[in-house]
Amino acid sequence: VRDERAPGDRHLADPTGASDAGVSHLALGPGAEFDLVRALAGRWGSVARGLGDDCAVLDVPAGERVVVSTDTTVEGVHFRPAWLTPREIGYRAAMGAWSDLAAAAATPIGALLALSIPQQWVASMPDLADGIGEAGRLVGAPVVGGDTTAGTTLVITMTVLGTAAHPLTRAGAQPGDRVYVTGTLGGPWAAIRAWERSETPDGSSRARFARPEARLREARWLAARGISAAIDISDGLVGDLGHIAAASSVRVVIDLDCVPRWPGVAAVDAGASGEEYELALTSPVAIDSVAFAREFALPLTQIGNVVAGPPTVDVLVDGHRVDPIPGYDHLSR
């Protein structure tokens, strides 16, 4: 993590009071301006590696390619501070980024974290770092670098790197493929709806919003069985299947009644629900959903098929084709 001193960031110094002892390997130059970096690294422990240089160096196994993605979380755009704890904000920002690597069936190797930090967020940085560190531990990859600056709005940009011999993309779907989705959709939708009505979401739908899990192991399991395209449905199932349809130049036909849904969530809402971080995928072969569920304690459900035709998503509900479902608009709906 590279610290850039900036107006006001004297106040960024040492928000944790963390001892230098645990992070002496950082070997940054003198000056209070690096205390935040030291403090974050101290919270991360073994989930941080090699911080302090402007660059991080990572190894790629022979025969594999680098898969990289960047994901920005902005206060007020992707979350409202009142909804989540700082730790959850950090966890969610990180796990959302890792989820992009799941869509490629990549194995995480490291992350870079760029933070733009307003004064009123400084005291929350250690908790936020804990959430980012927890996500890193779950996916098995360290924070290897970053940049911290002052700012007027909390902006968290996570860049995640992984490797894969044959990365999955959106572009591999073929007519005749089956369409699958992992998990149960609509939990985040139910949580956001409750918050927007000034109600308190129930714990399990809140957890679906606050504590997503990138389907990394699941994706590698599926890739090993020959699936042809995948996407994480952070922007909603129907909208994100539209990206597979466009990139693969195929028509995707799905029946939303087949989609496992959160209690009380209508089929069309499950199709539009964002922030899901489940995977939608296409496969030329039938996938053993029972074996998948046994391995991951998660449903894998066939919801449709890929056919030849213009790149669109045809959506059925109650046997009738419904109008295009709008993509998930984050908090602007």
Add this chain to the structure above:
Amino acid sequence: VRDERAPGDRHLADPTGASDAGVSHLALGPGAEFDLVRALAGRWGSVARGLGDDCAVLDVPAGERVVVSTDTTVEGVHFRPAWLTPREIGYRAAMGAWSDLAAAAATPIGALLALSIPQQWVASMPDLADGIGEAGRLVGAPVVGGDTTAGTTLVITMTVLGTAAHPLTRAGAQPGDRVYVTGTLGGPWAAIRAWERSETPDGSSRARFARPEARLREARWLAARGISAAIDISDGLVGDLGHIAAASSVRVVIDLDCVPRWPGVAAVDAGASGEEYELALTSPVAIDSVAFAREFALPLTQIGNVVAGPPTVDVLVDGHRVDPIPGYDHLSR
């Protein structure tokens, strides 16, 4: 570049009116929300590659390692909008990130761009993209992905990737090494001083601030000749040498009178001047500065030595040791 729809970003749609024709390979899903991505890619042309997927895939030559760095530029922190054109802001944000790869003597392979865009900046995005594209053309690497969000302050996070068989770090300096610096220091300092006095900087010092050049080719030339450590001095010569001293556990002794300086810039100010994007480096062997200057039309100057001792930088001016020179504080000095 991944677009995330966000409050207000209907207004992000199609700021350029760029035709889809040139970017039809993007194959994003339908919807105006992806028009910004299309527009940016249209400006970049061949400097963009594979945009539209959540992930980018990059190849690493056999025997090489991945070098990665992230760099955030914040309006009001790293530049004042009145000082620079949008194109210069984009160029400078990108080139500053590429400069981190120069310190590792890496060869650029691609960049990810995360933009948090306030409404009042939307119309400037095509020009800003042009500057980022120009920097990419100069260093020979495409924009391969990113993320766009709404925001209240313009925040540009560039993550840059390169490869190197043996990346340089800050940690290789040894007692007995010589200390060198590339270029002539103090130009950005002179420009900022003029702006802060509400004067107009002369064109050449303004260009040193607005149009830095990452010393990528220079660094690879130097690495091939056996230098031991390097850093780009974006935070100022003395401050950044402090990072080499700390990471290498050595004492660095330099004479600021040896540093080539911009006209009218005092030695101590040249030592503190930030935003330079020149390289400071250490070498166990004497480097042929004449050959370097012939190759790159740029001075390479020995300014001191590495000695055993506690990790500090001893600075001489007029033959006297001066107190520690504060690092460059971006705009907070």
